[in-house]
Amino acid sequence: xxxxxxxxxxxxxxxxxxxxxxxxxxxxxxxxxxxxxxxxxxxxxxxxxxxxxxxxxxxxxxxxxxxxxxxxxxxxxxxxxxxxxxxxxxxxxxxxxxxxxxxxxxxxxxxxxxxxxxxxxxxxxxxxxxxxxxxxxxxxxxxxxxxxxxxxxxxxxxxxxxxxxxxxxxxxxxxxxxxxxxxxxxxxxxxxxxxxxxxxxxxxxxxxxxxxxxxxxxxxxxxxxxxxxxxxxxxxxxxxxxxxxxxxxxxxxxxxxxxxxxxxxxxxxxxxxxxxxxxxxxxxxxxxxxxxxxxxxxxxxxxxxxxxxxxxxxxxxxxxxxxxxxxxxxxxxxxxxxxxxxxxxxxxxxxxxxxxxxxxxxxxxxxxxxxxxxxxxxxxxxxxxxxxxxxxxxxxxxxxxxxxxxxxxxxxxxxxxxxxxxxxxxxx
Numbered sequence: 001x002x003x004x005x006x007x008x009x010x011x012x013x014x015x016x017x018x019x020x021x022x023x024x025x026x027x028x029x030x031x032x033x034x035x036x037x038x039x040x041x042x043x044x045x046x047x048x049x050x051x052x053x054x055x056x057x058x059x060x061x062x063x064x065x066x067x068x069x070x071x072x073x074x075x076x077x078x079x080x081x082x083x084x085x086x087x088x089x090x091x092x093x094x095x096x097x098x099x100x101x102x103x104x105x106x107x108x109x110x111x112x113x114x115x116x117x118x119x120x121x122x123x124x125x126x127x128x129x130x131x132x133x134x135x136x137x138x139x140x141x142x143x144x145x146x147x148x149x150x151x152x153x154x155x156x157x158x159x160x161x162x163x164x165x166x167x168x169x170x171x172x173x174x175x176x177x178x179x180x181x182x183x184x185x186x187x188x189x190x191x192x193x194x195x196x197x198x199x200x201x202x203x204x205x206x207x208x209x210x211x212x213x214x215x216x217x218x219x220x221x222x223x224x225x226x227x228x229x230x231x232x233x234x235x236x237x238x239x240x241x242x243x244x245x246x247x248x249x250x251x252x253x254x255x256x257x258x259x260x261x262x263x264x265x266x267x268x269x270x271x272x273x274x275x276x277x278x279x280x281x282x283x284x285x286x287x288x289x290x291x292x293x294x295x296x297x298x299x300x301x302x303x304x305x306x307x308x309x310x311x312x313x314x315x316x317x318x319x320x321x322x323x324x325x326x327x328x329x330x331x332x333x334x335x336x337x338x339x340x341x342x343x344x345x346x347x348x349x350x351x352x353x354x355x356x357x358x359x360x361x362x363x364x365x366x367x368x369x370x371x372x373x374x375x376x377x378x379x380x381x382x383x384x385x386x387x388x389x390x391x392x393x394x395x396x397x398x399x400x401x402x403x404x405x406x407x408x409x410x411x412x413x414x415x416x417x418x419x420x421x422x423x424x425x426x427x428x
Contacts, residue, residue: 002042002050004035007079008072015418018425025384026421028391034418036392037068037411042085043108050088051108055409059105059114059129062093063220066140067305068411071419073147076154086148090157093141094165096127101172102185104137104222105129120188120203132224133185135176135216135233136306138169139240146243149250158251166244170260173237177267179208179215179228187217196223196351209293212271220304221352227290227298231276232306234268235316241265277323282335286327287311300338301331303348303362303396305416312369319371332366342399345382353396353406360386360393360413364420376424383417393417 012031020027032039041053052065069089076083096106100123107114107129114129121131145157175182186203199205199217208215208228214237215228241261248258272287278297280286287308290298301308309331312319319325330336331348338349340358348362349355360383367379386402387393393414395407407413 002038002044002085003081004038005079005082005085007075007082008035008038011075011422015422015425019421022425022428023380023384023421026380029383029387029393029417030421032391033393033414034071034422036414036418038072040409041068041411042089045108048088049092050085051092052089053411055411056407057105059107060092060096061105062096062137063104063134063140064412065089065093066144068415069144070147071415071422073144073151076148076152083152083154087154087157090141090145090148091159091161093144094159094161097138097141097165098161098168099127100125100131101138101168102133103128103131104134104218105132115189118190118192120190122184122186130222131187132222133176133187133217134220134222135173135214135230136220136236138172139233139236139306141165142169142240142244142247143236146247149247155251158247163248163252163254163257166248166257166261169244170241170257170264173214173241173264173268176215177212178210179205183215185217199224206292207294211275211291211293212267213275213293214268219302220306221302221350223302223352225290227292227296229271229275229291229293231272231287231289231291232308232310232314234272234276235311236306236314238265238269238272239315241268280326280330283326283330285323286330287323299330299336301336301348302338302350302352303359303365304350304352305361305365307348307362307365309348309362309369310365313365319369328369340399344402345386345397345399347379347382347399349396349399354398356399357396357406358386358399359396361395361416364393364413364416367424368416368420380424 012034016031019030043051054064110126116128187199188203189198192198213229213234216230216233245258245261248254278288288297289300311317311324317324340349347358349357363379367376370376388403394405395410397405
């Protein structure tokens with residue numbers, strides 16, 4: 001695997017030491033969760049570029065790779081070897097998006113096999129591991145590039161290819177505002193293990209109305225959307241497009257492209273607020289998880305981010321926002337069909353994992369978005385007692401028996417945990 005930059009080894013040691021002082025039960029997790037992505041998932045390929053797998057799946061997800069490396073971005077200005085890795089991963093994300101903006105996960109080289117062996121769609125390539133169109137997959141490289149430049153002021157990232165990626169994302173989001181009439185995209189998985197692994201209606205998804213929002217075929221869990229306007233991903237798109245506009249201005253002085261990004265961001269935000277807010281009889285105005293623009297709503301949350309719980313983390317609204325607070329009370333209650341209470345923990349799970357399972361990403365995100373110190377302490381205690389002695393985060397675990405869990409090697413969960421822990425121990 002890739003040699004670990006010295007700055008990360010130093011920060012891992014500091015995090016472990018500080019955690020031992022503040023949250024001793026979590027100290028055994030600190031260093032290894034912080035370094036897990038770099039130690040086990042980042043590989044330098046024969047051409048010198050860097051490739052990031054998710055962990056137990058040997059493909060690179062646009063979303064996951066950005067999330068896995070996020071805790072390291074803040075230190076990029078201090079270490080050139082780290083900057084080299086981050087620049088290379090960004091360049092690979094740019095290459096992949098320009099190759100096909102509808103693909104969520106890619107191979108390290110052409111002609112490799114992946115889930116796509118059983119998939120049918122309107123485009124195919126040996127680079128594709130899986131072609132599930134997810135709005136957040138296109139948002140992730142924009143967040144990544146924006147934070148990298150904000151920290152490092154490294155102008156070398158402003159290549160013609162990066163500008164082309166921004167154009168590609170803008171075009172794709174615009175096309176998918178009118179998915180039913182303008183989109184070329186369809187997706188069918190032959191012999192799907194579950195209905196959520198493919199799209200209904202001959203691969204086009206259920207009908208949607210025009211709302212100003214942009215359509216997504218699949219959720220961050222890689223499960224298909226019930227209704228095509230996925231609110232958390234649209235919220236992420238609003239923020240991502242504004243970040244893209246700043247990149248256009250800083251790197252290219254491209255006023256037209258910047259203006260296009262801002263215009264679309266405003267349209268999507270208007271659609272969210274006009275079509276995505278529901279008057280709940282118990283909680284008041286809350287955000288729906290999904291809608292079709294015809295008045296149908298899916299009221300739930302999934303622990304995968306972007307989620308409704310993650311709205312402040314995404315930068316769409318503050319944690320104190322009244323609609324977010326109403327939504328949060330709904331999400332962290334049994335009125336959310338994927339909220340689970342057990343003898344070991346309580347939190348948000350996912351239809352992607354067995355019933356009764358809670359996600360470590362969900363508990364971590366609850367801490368990252370909480371304004372209640374007692375709630376944070378409770379969640380930290382639940383994380384400390386549900387890693388089943390592995391000192392790593394998992395995907396989902398049984399709320400009554402944490403020794404039953406999915407994905408023992410899930411780098412995104414470890415990175416998000418380390419990011420949260422670093423913030424919490426610094427705040428103490």
